[in-house]
Amino acid sequence: xxxxxxxxxxxxxxxxxxxxxxxxxxxxxxxxxxxxxxxxxxxxxxxxxxxxxxxxxxxxxxxxxxxxxxxxxxxxxxxxxxxxxxxxxxxxxxxxxxxxxxxxxxxxxxxxxxxxxxxxxxxxxxxxxxxxxxxxxxxxxxxxxxxxxxxxxxxxxxxxxxxxx
Amino acid sequence: xxxxxxxxxxxxxxxxxxxxxxxxxxxxxxxxxxxxxxxxxxxxxxxxxxxxxxxxxxxxxxxxxxxxxxxxxxxxxxxxxxxxxxxxxxxxxxxxxxxxxxxxxxxxxxxxxxxxxxxxxxxxxxxxxxxxxxxxxxxxxxxxxxxxxxxxxxxxxxxxxxxxxxxxxxxxxxxxxxxxxxxxxxxxxxxxxxxxxxxxxxxxxxxxxxxxxxxxxxxxxxxxxxxxxxxxxxxxxxxxxxxxxxxxxxxxxxxxxxxxxxxxxxxxxxxxxxxxxxxxxxxxxxxxxxxxxxxxxxxxxxxxxxxxxxxxxxx
Numbered sequence: 001x002x003x004x005x006x007x008x009x010x011x012x013x014x015x016x017x018x019x020x021x022x023x024x025x026x027x028x029x030x031x032x033x034x035x036x037x038x039x040x041x042x043x044x045x046x047x048x049x050x051x052x053x054x055x056x057x058x059x060x061x062x063x064x065x066x067x068x069x070x071x072x073x074x075x076x077x078x079x080x081x082x083x084x085x086x087x088x089x090x091x092x093x094x095x096x097x098x099x100x101x102x103x104x105x106x107x108x109x110x111x112x113x114x115x116x117x118x119x120x121x122x123x124x125x126x127x128x129x130x131x132x133x134x135x136x137x138x139x140x141x142x143x144x145x146x147x148x149x150x151x152x153x154x155x156x157x158x159x160x161x162x163x164x165x
Numbered sequence: 166x167x168x169x170x171x172x173x174x175x176x177x178x179x180x181x182x183x184x185x186x187x188x189x190x191x192x193x194x195x196x197x198x199x200x201x202x203x204x205x206x207x208x209x210x211x212x213x214x215x216x217x218x219x220x221x222x223x224x225x226x227x228x229x230x231x232x233x234x235x236x237x238x239x240x241x242x243x244x245x246x247x248x249x250x251x252x253x254x255x256x257x258x259x260x261x262x263x264x265x266x267x268x269x270x271x272x273x274x275x276x277x278x279x280x281x282x283x284x285x286x287x288x289x290x291x292x293x294x295x296x297x298x299x300x301x302x303x304x305x306x307x308x309x310x311x312x313x314x315x316x317x318x319x320x321x322x323x324x325x326x327x328x329x330x331x332x333x334x335x336x337x338x339x340x341x342x343x344x345x346x347x348x349x350x351x352x353x354x355x356x357x358x359x360x361x362x363x364x365x366x367x368x369x370x371x372x373x374x375x376x377x378x379x380x381x382x383x384x385x386x387x388x389x390x391x392x393x394x395x396x397x398x399x400x401x402x403x404x405x406x407x408x409x410x411x412x413x414x415x416x417x418x419x420x421x422x423x424x425x426x427x428x429x430x431x432x433x434x435x436x437x438x439x440x441x442x443x444x445x446x447x448x449x450x451x452x453x454x455x456x457x458x459x460x461x462x463x464x465x466x467x468x469x470x471x472x473x474x475x476x477x478x479x480x
Contacts, residue, residue, distance in 0.1 A: 004336050004421075005219030009229055014238065014341035021242045022295045028249040030291050033271045036256045036264075043258060 129153050183441055190440040197438075213436060216429055220335040221326035233327055234335035237312070241302045241332060270298075274462075281463065282470045289466050292349055296342055297462035300333060304424060304454025307331030308447055333424035333457075336417065343416035346465040351409070354472030363472075368402030370395070412468065416461065423457050 132153055133146070191197045220232035252267035260268055274294045278286040306312065312329055332338050354363050365371075373395025379388035427450045434443045 006336055006340065007230075010220070010232060010235065010335070011337040011341055011344075013229075013235055014335075014338045015344070017235075017238050017242060018295070018299065018341055018345060021245060021299055022291065024242065024246040025249060025295050025298065026291050028246065028253050029267065030271060030294060032253040032256050033268050034275070034287070034290075036253075036258070036260075037268065037272065037275075040258055 125157060129157065187438070187441040190438045190442065194438045195436060218334075218336070218425065220330060220337075223326065223328055232335065233330040234332045234338065237306065237329050237332040238303065238338060240329065241299060241306055244306065245298055245302055270294075277459075277463065278466060281466050285470060285473060289469055292345070292469075293462040293466045296346065296465055297458045299458075300342070300420065300461050301454055301458035303332040303338070304427075304458065305451065307333065307424075307428065307454075308450060331424060331428050333420060333454075334428050336421045339417045339420035339424075340413075342420070342461065343413045346416060346461070346468070347409070347413050349465065350468040350472045353469045357473045367405045369398040372398055412464075416464070420457055420461055423453055427453055 129150075133149055136149060192201065220234040222230045223233050223236060224231045248263075249267060252263045256264060271290075271294060274297060275286060275290055278290045278293050282289040307330075312327070312331055354366075357363075358366065372391050376388050376391030376393075376395050379385075379391055431443055431446055431450060434446050
């Protein structure tokens with residue numbers, strides 16, 4: 001044993017050295033480093049979880065946006081369709097109104113024309129009766145009773161009126 | 166740099182110079198001069214290595230002798246302590262280079278501990294890492310030129326004692342580590358299992374007790390069988406205890422032998438072929454130092470983990 005140098009005080013010194021080194025490394029090495037590793041791990045996990053959360057939220061909001069867009073598009077389309085419908089209706093109404101107006105105007109005109117014509121005929125008839133009476137007077141020279149004549153003429157005219165019609 | 170390796174001019178010149186130095190050293194060094202009968206030039210004579218297993222005394226403080234290996238181990242402690250002190254002085258979440266380096270070392274060791282000790286990794290780490298760092302730093306520092314022979318003190322009897330010598334080459338250091346490792350493993354075993362169960366894991370006294378129970382009941386035949394097994398177990402237990410104690414010796418001499426052999430190899434090569442030739446052996450010694458440190462730390466951990474897990478499964 002003496003030959004290879006086993007020496008109890010030296011052995012104890014080395015044991016003490018190892019103890020000192022152990023304490024030094026625990027205090028300055030393992031404790032702070034393990035703490036830091038744990039801290040970093042926690043931090044990374046937290047960050048990743050956060051990232052996941054954000055990704056999830058983004059996906060959700062994107063979906064929501066999509067849904068909103070879809071809804072808006074649908075709304076827009078329905079509004080356009082409605083507008084077109086309303087426009088069509090309005091056009092139809094306008095056309096209808098115009099048609100009615102036109103027919104009313106035509107009707108009125110026709111009534112007017114009828115009235116004018118009747119008036120004219122009336123006038124003519126009176127004039128014609130007078131002329132006829134005058135002519136007849138001239139022809140027969142008061143041979144006939146005026147009243148009788150008038151009656152005769154009226155009858156004739158009535159007949160002719162029915163003819164005409 | 167040209168694309169073909171070895172064709173770059175600076176490298177070629179350096180290679181040629183190295184080769185010439187190697188040839189020169191080989192021819193005129195002790196090896197070549199013996200072979201070819203040349204004389205060793207005065208300026209390149211390396212003193213013949215004197216192999217001494219005992220560490221040399223450097224100073225005496227009353228009854229205590231400070232040896233050169235003790236000084237080397239202090240140096241190791243100072244180097245490691247300073248490194249970790251500065252590396253972890255201002256810990257940051259985003260590490261700087263020094264902090265990162267320290268973290269990498271510890272993390273590799275922690276992973277190693279996890280692969281062996283699993284859930285005990287955090288508990289095993291301090292001892293594993295301290296042994297590893299201590300041994301590897303001792304080994305690597307010993308490769309520096311100021312170790313083993315550049316700085317001497319002359320003892321009264323005319324003996325030249327290097328003032329600093331590779332700490333691992335002093336048997337007291339491997340022995341101290343082996344004692345720590347052994348005690349740690351056994352204490353962990355005792356702590357996890359309790360004294361009785363831990364001792365029982367060696368001797369497996371169950372069969373013996375069973376045998377005696379049969380004997381008292383008067384059943385001779387099963388009693389004989391159980392007693393035989395019981396005594397075999399007892400014998401195995403004795404072997405087991407010896408096996409545990411032998412770990413001390415194997416731990417000690419593995420490290421001591423490897424490291425001492427390394428130092429002797431280096432000094433022998435340096436003596437025989439003074440230049441260049443020793444460089445590959447320095448590389449080898451770096452590998453050996455790392456491997457020995459890993460083995461010492463790893464085996465400590467394995468034995469501790471084994472002591473802590475159930476022995477009934479282990480045997």
